[in-house]
Amino acid sequence: MPELRLEDIAKQAGVSRSTVSRVVNDHPNVKEDVRKRVQDVIQLTGYHPNAAARTLASQRSWTIGLVLPQSISSFFTDPYFPHLTKGIAQACNQYDYTFALFLVGSKEDEEKIFPRVSRKGLLDGVIVQAGNRGDQGIINRLANSNIPTVVAGRPFHSENLSFINVDNVKGAQKAVDHLAGLGYKRIGTICGPAHSSVSADRLNGYRISLAEYGHTVDESLIVEGDFTEPGGYAAMQKLFPSHPDAVFAASDMMALGAVRAIREAGLKVPDDVAIVGFDDLPLPAHLGIGLTTIRQPVVTFGEKAVEILIDLIENGIYPPRQVIMNTELIIRESSGASRIEKTSA
Amino acid sequence: MPELRLEDIAKQAGVSRSTVSRVVNDHPNVKEDVRKRVQDVIQLTGYHPNAAARTLASQRSWTIGLVLPQSISSFFTDPYFPHLTKGIAQACNQYDYTFALFLVGSKEDEEKIFPRVSRKGLLDGVIVQAGNRGDQGIINRLANSNIPTVVAGRPFHSENLSFINVDNVKGAQKAVDHLAGLGYKRIGTICGPAHSSVSADRLNGYRISLAEYGHTVDESLIVEGDFTEPGGYAAMQKLFPSHPDAVFAASDMMALGAVRAIREAGLKVPDDVAIVGFDDLPLPAHLGIGLTTIRQPVVTFGEKAVEILIDLIENGIYPPRQVIMNTELIIRESSGASRIEKTSA
């Protein structure tokens, strides 16, 4: 059976297509009894408007896209992405948008995808994940196209761009402040890769905090990881010769790796080395110890990104909207807070 | 500036819209020099066809959807989903399809989403994840609508449905065969929740294997987990009183939990209890021991699902396509293979 068209409903309800359209789209200016009659027919027949026709006529697709650039190879391993995706999907459901996902796997993918996302007719707007220097290219192309765009994360050049970011600098600061406040003297950090803005910001927060506490920064206490558990493990081993009494790991995954390295070395967390992570995403309870960490609201972040994008779509892209979200210090055992409080009591 | 239309290209190239359309869509029957001329204009102007207009005229959207039903609360924690998503996204890129993701979070979501995905105009076809009894409703609705549908996983009623599944029964059998072949006598299992077809199939494989090896099944050696690490940990503790010498965990996550419980009890893997998991997804190296497991090709699975769906779209939905993918036993240390071989040598 062919699908029902607006016309069929109009005929059955004894009105014009215009009227049915008004009812479907909740426009005012329809007499109550007529509206009711049309709604009944729609109900009865299970009519639903054809999305393509509606998009073509109204120039609105009610679809938004999420573009994950090439450098996001960690899509599977980093819990950030499922959470972000969930937040976006939830908000799309709420605001009646459809959610299209574009995973850019190669330069060719980018060339295929770019015209699809930037040209009107498919998407009303796009969210693009930022974070690596190499991704700036597609972000700029998007920003220079006509399509409303919000960047998730910190773009390296942010003039005239709408973006939403987590305050990674302040977040890292909170983590290190916490350690410094507990009296640790040799606070190291396992930071992320240099090409990532998230890493740069968290490392920056680390430096600011130490400076404020009057510690000089010992560069041998800064080791680079790659946001993964094995990366954290390896970084921790490089840290041992510098004898840290506490370590701020720029992600929970790396914190996990650090804990493993510490224990394998026959040492204890937090007694020998205290650990603070970053993320507060649900982790395997494998640690056997609560991880003190910085909570970032990733699901909410995704929802907010959608709300900003809808604002851009409906109210124009100028002025750029720029939103920074706060983080929260979550104190658990791995930083040794209770132990030290007792000691100093 | 307004976006370019087919008409603009036609004018600039001095041909009709029909001809431009033929060039854009790679139709034959265009003289080579004309084709070249049109392509040059397209190249120069950066023209790209409007997706909605094309969809409306051709009745093909070149978009497919993935529907994750309500019961998939594990979207973030289970690495299965990012991998599946990646496979689907990759295949979509390859075949020039756009990928729309529908995360059903509630009954209301389902009511909003169903007309969108089942009505032509937005999607050409949909992949729906199966696996829990409660999801059968939306699967049946999809199957009874006009939209080409392939089920990922095993639907509880599969007549006239196209689906793609992993051979969970044989996979589990391989795992338990491996343990039985190594001479373990009291092989337990941590299975998944009863409402899941994956659990049911893997438990079934466990029973078949034991039967083939002439072991009687001791029901106290079967404990239910929930596919998470803490679930595996708790299940292992319930297993101790029955003194298993080996355990088949129906997921790597649960295997991780089991290992943690075993070690906390002061026992060793595999010396006191051997462990085999299921998935072979990249895991935190936290274990410190290689996990023997059953590899399921999830990314390929996602790609195949797309290929089947495209086949359905292009060649009709009858007869239903039903594909079962094989698994592979990956032997590492946790099952004690080498130790026992030495012993028996």
Place this chain on the structure above:
DNA sequence: CTGAAAGCGCTTACAG
């Protein structure tokens, strides 16, 4: 090989 024309199924001024 090429073009004129109808049509895909909606929305939206416009007129009443």
Place this chain on the structure above:
DNA sequence: CTGAAAGCGCTTACAG
């Protein structure tokens, strides 16, 4: 409040 009509930007028989 309602309807007739134009138009959104393509594709696709059809005629030549």
